Amino acid sequence: MTGHTRRAVLGLLGCAALAGCSALSSDPVSERTELDGAALRGAVTGERIDGVGNPVEIGADYRHSIRGRAEDDLESVPDPLTAEDIPNAEVRDELGGFRERARNALDAAEEAAGAGDALNHLRDARKDAAAIAAGWAFTRGAFGPDDLADRRAALGEDAAAFAETWSYEGDDPVCATAVHAAIESRYRQATGEAAATFDREARVVPLAEAARETAGGRTALATARHLNERYRASLSDPTDYRATIEAAGDALAARIRERRRSLPEARDPDELVSDLEPRGIGWYAIENAARGAEERLGDASGPATRLSNAVGTLANIAAFESVLETLRSEPAAFDVTSAEQVAERRSAALTAIERARESERTALARRPLEAALGSVRYADRAIGRAADAESVAVERITLEVSYYVQAAAIARAAPDAAARAAAALADG
Amino acid sequence: MVPLTRRQTLLAAGASVAALAGCGADDTSGSATTVGSNPSEHVATDPERYTLRRSGDRELVTGAEGKRVDRRTAVTDAERAASLAFADVDGADDARAFVRETEFASETLLVYQSSVRTCYERELCYVSWSEGEVSLRYGRTLRSWDTHCEVGASDAGLWLVRIPDALDGVSSFSLELSSGACRLPPHVRSAAGEGSAPNGTDGTNDSEGAR
Numbered sequence: 001m002t003g004h005t006r007r008a009v010l011g012l013l014g015c016a017a018l019a020g021c022s023a024l025s026s027d028p029v030s031e032r033t034e035l036d037g038a039a040l041r042g043a044v045t046g047e048r049i050d051g052v053g054n055p056v057e058i059g060a061d062y063r064h065s066i067r068g069r070a071e072d073d074l075e076s077v078p079d080p081l082t083a084e085d086i087p088n089a090e091v092r093d094e095l096g097g098f099r100e101r102a103r104n105a106l107d108a109a110e111e112a113a114g115a116g117d118a119l120n121h122l123r124d125a126r127k128d129a130a131a132i133a134a135g136w137a138f139t140r141g142a143f144g145p146d147d148l149a150d151r152r153a154a155l156g157e158d159a160a161a162f163a164e165t166w167s168y169e170g171d172d173p174v175c176a177t178a179v180h181a182a183i184e185s186r187y188r189q190a191t192g193e194a195a196a197t198f199d200r201e202a203r204v205v206p207l208a209e210a211a212r213e214t215a216g217g218r219t220a221l222a223t224a225r226h227l228n229e230r231y232r233a234s235l236s237d238p239t240d241y242r243a244t245i246e247a248a249g250d251a252l253a254a255r256i257r258e259r260r261r262s263l264p265e266a267r268d269p270d271e272l273v274s275d276l277e278p279r280g281i282g283w284y285a286i287e288n289a290a291r292g293a294e295e296r297l298g299d300a301s302g303p304a305t306r307l308s309n310a311v312g313t314l315a316n317i318a319a320f321e322s323v324l325e326t327l328r329s330e331p332a333a334f335d336v337t338s339a340e341q342v343a344e345r346r347s348a349a350l351t352a353i354e355r356a357r358e359s360e361r362t363a364l365a366r367r368p369l370e371a372a373l374g375s376v377r378y379a380d381r382a383i384g385r386a387a388d389a390e391s392v393a394v395e396r397i398t399l400e401v402s403y404y405v406q407a408a409a410i411a412r413a414a415p416d417a418a419a420r421a422a423a424a425l426a427d428g
Numbered sequence: 429m430v431p432l433t434r435r436q437t438l439l440a441a442g443a444s445v446a447a448l449a450g451c452g453a454d455d456t457s458g459s460a461t462t463v464g465s466n467p468s469e470h471v472a473t474d475p476e477r478y479t480l481r482r483s484g485d486r487e488l489v490t491g492a493e494g495k496r497v498d499r500r501t502a503v504t505d506a507e508r509a510a511s512l513a514f515a516d517v518d519g520a521d522d523a524r525a526f527v528r529e530t531e532f533a534s535e536t537l538l539v540y541q542s543s544v545r546t547c548y549e550r551e552l553c554y555v556s557w558s559e560g561e562v563s564l565r566y567g568r569t570l571r572s573w574d575t576h577c578e579v580g581a582s583d584a585g586l587w588l589v590r591i592p593d594a595l596d597g598v599s600s601f602s603l604e605l606s607s608g609a610c611r612l613p614p615h616v617r618s619a620a621g622e623g624s625a626p627n628g629t630d631g632t633n634d635s636e637g638a639r
Contacts, residue, residue, distance in 0.1 A: 087574050088572065089547055090545075090577070093579065199609065
């Protein structure tokens, strides 16, 4: 693999829905295939992954305002904090940690490839800066539980006020779905943080952490408002698509139920495929794919999120069928015996994501693409850590490589699932 | 300093038992109610207890003739209790009184001694017991921001906990220490009532003896 940069999609979500596991595989095996650590590191860092961004372009002024707020908070606190400022050294270190993370996030925002990534880093910076500012103010007697409660109450009121002005307007239902799903998730985050409880007896660090989350909710609401304003400003003939989106969500939910009826009842990898190596790449790939196919639509933040999630679930179902078909034909199809083959699995995933992104209905494919990229990024980090060793047993990374396999399958399935959703919207 | 006995909540695991609130320093102990499918296990979220702490690592309590006592010791009789000797630190008299006032006919005294990082303190989340077995669960939280302390330094700590049950003997004395404020397991939380603070629901924490 070469070290060139290629355009790909950055997942905004973690891979929990796909993987649900944070530990490296560690099952003992009698025959071990060792991979060169340095080559393995190269395999998972060879291509830069750029971000997908938001369905509406984030304005530079908006990003600048978040940065400014973070910098203001940081400047409100002495740097460095001394033993005279904060006698408890552990508390001092904890507060200093917020500052360090905030600065790292500000730096990362500068280097981010896209506005969406930059915004995520700025949000993190804003949260950590708010935490140290709140912690410091607490020690000066200028901030306390009542103040935090007031902040949360104000956040809740502002969120309610925003909801009064927000409707599912758009020029077309596809973009409206993508944009309002992005707004819904941020609105839900803001209301969630506004309603969150905290320990009023908490001391400085827990209170600072609570203030951090409130700042996250505040930023989420601001971003929801920003997305809504920019999107509405771009519309020439606004139409309220809420009912259309809800109907499409119902249609896809029915489609999911229908598709699931045709899936094998078995979920155990050994029952689904004969001759699989236990806890090998194929074994994990089919286990994860089977779990993804069963993913519930759950309590979505709103109709646009529900529809987006349904696209993801349809893609998961198709990915499960695809992985199953491949493994039943060749149980060792995804196995690797070299770092180069690890790179090939990863590259296959990124290529599939890239192609899906270039498909006609990208906006509706965001959910599966974000999930797929979340898996790639997780696997990159986990394998990268494992590759710090001089050599790495293949068995140590089978679960992680299986994430590349599943990401590729989901991304390949995403365009069809998105097209299904687009058709449902058109019918609505 | 007096033992903190603001509220004593006695719970039978796996059962919904009303909290016994408002107990004072002279509470009658041994009033644990046994209810539910697992009557051998009991939990108290706010038992009577006393804490000593001082700088350094010297022991705060020894046994007869200065012999070391196990870091975790369950005392089930007055004779053994009388053999405990406390270091000459502020709060030692109250610790002696706490031990002396234990009614071994209906109570068991748990003694736990350990080092604790100077910037932290331990909050008792709950004590659970059944015949022959006891377990303490502590949460570790940062002390107040204006407490002078350095990273890496340690204090000696002694925790005395009185459980309202006269155990014949204790063959297993386990300890769990979690990072952060107390998180009660579901059966304790549900029995204590949702919405209650994890411990010291009247806003109190374990008392800390003078340093």
